[in-house]
Structures are given as C-alpha cells and as structure tokens.
Amino acid sequence: MNPQKVRNGPNFMQQLNKKKHVDCALSSNSDSSDDEVDEIVAIKKDVQKQRFSVSAEAYGQFNKKENFKAKFIPKSKEQSERIKQRMQAGFMFSALNEKEIEIVVGAMEEKIFHKAEYVIKQGEEGNVLYVVDTGELDCFKNYGKGDVFLKTYYPGESFGELALLFQSPRAASIIVKSDKAILWQLDRETFNLIVKEASIKKRQQFETFLENWDLLKEIKDPYDKLKMSDALFEKQYKKGDVILQQGQKSQEIFILEQGRVSVNKDNQKLFELIKLGEYFGDQSIVAGTIESFSYVAEDDMKLMYIPKKSYSSTLKEIESTLMKNIQNKYGKYL
Numbered sequence: 255m256n257p258q259k260v261r262n263g264p265n266f267m268q269q270l271n272k273k274k275h276v277d278c279a280l281s282s283n284s285d286s287s288d289d290e291v292d293e294i295v296a297i298k299k300d301v302q303k304q305r306f307s308v309s310a311e312a313y314g315q316f317n318k319k320e321n322f323k324a325k326f327i328p329k330s331k332e333q334s335e336r337i338k339q340r341m342q343a344g345f346m347f348s349a350l351n352e353k354e355i356e357i358v359v360g361a362m363e364e365k366i367f368h369k370a371e372y373v374i375k376q377g378e379e380g381n382v383l384y385v386v387d388t389g390e391l392d393c394f395k396n397y398g399k400g401d402v403f404l405k406t407y408y409p410g411e412s413f414g415e416l417a418l419l420f421q422s423p424r425a426a427s428i429i430v431k432s433d434k435a436i437l438w439q440l441d442r443e444t445f446n447l448i449v450k451e452a453s454i455k456k457r458q459q460f461e462t463f464l465e466n467w468d469l470l471k472e473i474k475d476p477y478d479k480l481k482m483s484d485a486l487f488e489k490q491y492k493k494g495d496v497i498l499q500q501g502q503k504s505q506e507i508f509i510l511e512q513g514r515v516s517v518n519k520d521n522q523k524l525f526e527l528i529k530l531g532e533y534f535g536d537q538s539i540v541a542g543t544i545e546s547f548s549y550v551a552e553d554d555m556k557l558m559y560i561p562k563k564s565y566s567s568t569l570k571e572i573e574s575t576l577m578k579n580i581q582n583k584y585g586k587y588l
C-alpha cells in the first residue's frame with residue numbers, strides 16, 4: 255500500500271469540513287468573492303484526486319481477495335436473515351453479489367449499546383462500521399463551535415464508513431438516542447476487501463452527475479451528496495415502454511440520463527422530458543397521491559432511479575422544493 259495514499263486520508267476530511275464552511279459562507283453572503291469560488295474549485299479537484307487514490311488502493315486490495323480468510327462469527331439462521339434484511343434496507347451494501355453478502359453477514363458481530371452511550375466519537379481512530387438493527391442513534395458534528403445535530407439513524411442504516419474509506423479520524427459522533435440499540439459491527443478488513451471496492455465504484459459512477467444536478471444545490475453538506483450515489487440505480491427501457499402508469503403509486507423517483515420521456519394524461523401526450531437530471535415519479539412519493547400522468551420512453555434509454563424506501567434519507571431534506579417544482583411543472587395539467 256502506498257503510504258502517501260494513507261496520508262491523504264485526513265486531508266479529504268479536512269477538505270470536506272472546509273468545504274462545508276465555504277458553502278455556509280456562500281449561502282449567507284450572496285456577494286461571495288472570486289477567491290471563495292476559486293477555493294471551492296480547488297477543493298473539488300483535491301477531493302477528486304483523493305477519490306482516485308482511494309479507488310486505486312481499493313483495486314490493489316482486490317488482488318488480495320483470493321487469500322482473504324474472512325472473519326466468521328457463528329449466528330442463528332434468524333440472526334443471519336435479520337442482518338440481510340437490514341443490509342437490504344440501506345444502500346451501503348447494494349452493490350454486493352450473493353456470495354459477498356454471505357461473507358459480510360458471517361463477519362458481522364452483534365454489539366449492544368444503551369441510551370446516551372457514544373458508539374463513535376469524532377476525532378478518534380475508527381476500525382469498524384455499524385449497521386443499525388434496532389433502536390435510534392443521533393449524529394452530531396463539531397465544526398469548531400460545539401456539536402451540531404446532523405441526523406438520526408434508524409434500523410437498516412449504516413454509519414462509520416468514512417474512517418474506513420479514507421483512513422481518516424471519525425468525522426462525527428454517534429450517540430444512542432433510544433433506550434437501547436442493537437448494532438451489527440463489521441471489521442475493517444472485511445469492509446476493505448468486500449464492501450469498499452463496490453461502494454467506491456458506485457460513488458464514482460454518479461459523482462459528476464450529483465455534483466452538477468441542479469436539484470441538489472440546496473443540499474450544502476458534501477457528505478450528503480456523496481451518500482446519495484449509494485441510493486442511485488439504473489434501469490434500461492425500450493422505446494414505447496410505459497415507465498410509470500397514470501393512477502399508480504410510484505416505487506421509484508426516476509431521473510433522466512439519456513433519451514426522451516413523454517408525459518401523458520388520459521392517453522394524450524402533453525410534453526417531453528429531455529434534459530439530463532429531469533425527474534418524475536416523485537408526485538406519489540412526495541405528495542402521497544396517485545400519479546396524475548403516464549410516462550413513456552420515446553427512445554431506447556437508460557434512467558437512473560432512487561427507490562421509494564430511500565426517499566427519506568436522500569431527498570426528503572428538499573421536500574418543499576420538490577413540491578414547488580411539481581406545482582410549477584405540472585400545475586396547469588393537474
């Protein structure tokens with residue numbers, strides 16, 4: 255392993271932190287200086303360089319896979335099934351095949367924590383990642399002026415991957431909110447050899463799109479954008495396929511990647527979605543109604559999508575914008 259790459263780790267987190275401050279500065283001061291803009295560009299380049307180093311390291315590790323003897327902690331069938339269910343609920347493990355899932359399940363170790371206990375402390379060294387089985391946990395980050403609440407973790411979600419991905423100190427603190435929390439802990443080695451590679455590949459695949467997707471400009475925390483790629487998938491459609499039928503409840507929010515999609519009401523074509531990043535299927539997920547339109551592929555095409563179950567941990571933060579956009583774009587046809 256190249257020691258330079260290891261040393262790059264903390265840098266990445268410093269850049270993330272720094273970028274967050276720059277973003278806050280920009281949003282509170284619309285007359286931001288050119289210097290600040292230059293700084294953001296420089297940070298983005300650095301972050302990209304770092305990602306490349308990390309992935310190169312991961313591919314190097316891949317060669318070791320054959321000799322790798324994964325940790326195995328015996329568990330009941332019921333426990334194994336529960337872990338699998340939890341892994342499927344979140345998206346950290348979405349890129350794994352069946353064999354890899356079995357290895358990861360075998361390596362997981364049950365850990366029980368109680369109310370107000372720290373599972374992770376910001377700044378400390380980290381060697382494991384956690385998947386929430388039961389309970390709720392709060393995440394706080396200290397940007398220099400005391401802890402700021404970031405989010406609550408629920409069953410199926412995972413945390414603690416950054417220290418493993420970037421060999422950096424823990425970037426935030428995680429504290430148990432409920433009376434008790436049962437977590438599944440995954441060791442660094444299994445994570446590095448089985449999960450990390452797939453996770454990095456997936457994050458890189460959508461990185462450029464997510465950085466430039468207009469819809470996300472209100473999401474200031476670069477970590478939240480980075481994580482969104484874990485919840486993105488792709489599907490192919492043939493010309494003429496009905497992607498989503500009027501009157502249905504959508505199971506996905508679809509995002510245009512290439513090709514054209516027509517928007518139809520009562521079998522009449524209203525208009526076409528043609529631009530990268532245009533999305534649909536959100537009406538029934540965001541507003542809880544049935545879909546008012548049918549969406550039909552006008553070309554052989556590829557769409558990205560975010561499953562409904564991932565909505566609350568990805569786009570819910572900008573729900574009011576989604577609602578406003580539905581009204582602006584479709585209001586006159588509703």
Ligand code: CMP
Nearest residue numbers: 380393413414415416417424425426477
């Ligand atoms: P890690 O740095 O290993 O430990 C703390 C964890 O908090 C981190 O990984 C992420 O999984 C999680 N986390 C949640 N939100 C953030 C955030 N905005 N910045 C950094 N880490 C976060």
